[in-house]
Amino acid sequence: AQSVTQPDIHITVSEGASLELRCNYSYGATPYLFWYVQSPGQGLQLLLKYFSGDTLVQGIKGFEAEFKRSQSSFNLRKPSVHWSDAAEYFCAVDPMDTGRRALTFGSGTRLQVQP
Amino acid sequence: DTGVSQDPRHKITKRGQNVTFRCDPISEHNRLYWYRQTLGQGPEFLTYFQNEAQLEKSRLLSDRFSAERPKGSFSTLEIQRTEQGDSAMYLCASSLARTGLYEQYFGPGTRLTVT
Numbered sequence: 001a002q003s004v005t006q007p008d009i010h011i012t013v014s015e016g017a018s019l020e021l022r023c024n025y026s027y028g029a030t031p032y033l034f035w036y037v038q039s040p041g042q043g044l045q046l047l048l049k050y051f052s053g054d055t056l057v058q059g060i061k062g063f064e065a066e067f068k069r070s071q072s073s074f075n076l077r078k079p080s081v082h083w084s085d086a087a088e089y090f091c092a093v094d095p096m097d098t099g100r101r102a103l104t105f106g107s108g109t110r111l112q113v114q115p
Numbered sequence: 116d117t118g119v120s121q122d123p124r125h126k127i128t129k130r131g132q133n134v135t136f137r138c139d140p141i142s143e144h145n146r147l148y149w150y151r152q153t154l155g156q157g158p159e160f161l162t163y164f165q166n167e168a169q170l171e172k173s174r175l176l177s178d179r180f181s182a183e184r185p186k187g188s189f190s191t192l193e194i195q196r197t198e199q200g201d202s203a204m205y206l207c208a209s210s211l212a213r214t215g216l217y218e219q220y221f222g223p224g225t226r227l228t229v230t
Contacts (some may be wrong), residue, residue: 043121043221043223044208045221046218046219049218051217090158101163101219102171103148103160103219104160105159106157107155108158109120
């Protein structure tokens with residue numbers, strides 16, 4: 001079955017430390033891939049996307065993500081976390097094999113940042 | 116570009132009442148999506164429109180739910196005879212259906228509480 005998995009429900013890092021959030025997908029072909037961030041009580045903001053080409057993509061707020069086809073992964077990274085990065089992060093895929101472009105989301109990873 | 120807006124932001128209703136939510140997409144976007152997000156989960160697709168045509172409905176969308184986009188601009192989502200299980204955040208997103216442009220932009224959501 002097609003799915004998106006974010007193995008880490010909750011991660012705590014210290015401010016200034018590096019961050020990696022994991023995302024794995026299970027689809028027949030390479031889908032379009034996205035990372036969104038959601039602050040409490042808010043909608044989702046697009047951080048970055050991968051469609052094709054360079055497998056390392058840069059996003060807003062200093063985030064980057066690397067697509068690894070062999071591992072069916074699209075992990076999100078940031079070299080130095082700021083307290084304002086505390087939020088919930090969602091990986092999402094567009095399977096591309098339908099016309100509708102509806103996204104399938106993982107269950108999210110909640111990031112806490114310690115001072 | 117004012118982004119996607121949703122109204123109301125919060126709605127508290129009693130079980131059995133009908134509620135209606137409104138979404139105003141980004142003005143030039145021709146696709147509009149509704150998602151539902153329950154606590155601790157990622158958003159789940161409900162339905163989507165291209166212009167005024169409703170092209171797909173998820174099996175999550177029971178007969179008590181109806182969505183419209185009468186002039187291809189704003190959309191409404193109505194829930195009839197609300198149940199406690201309908202309590203969730205209802206998110207609207209829009210996108211421009213054009214090759215190379217697949218990002219969905221989300222509104223702030225309407226949080227529904229059914230008592």
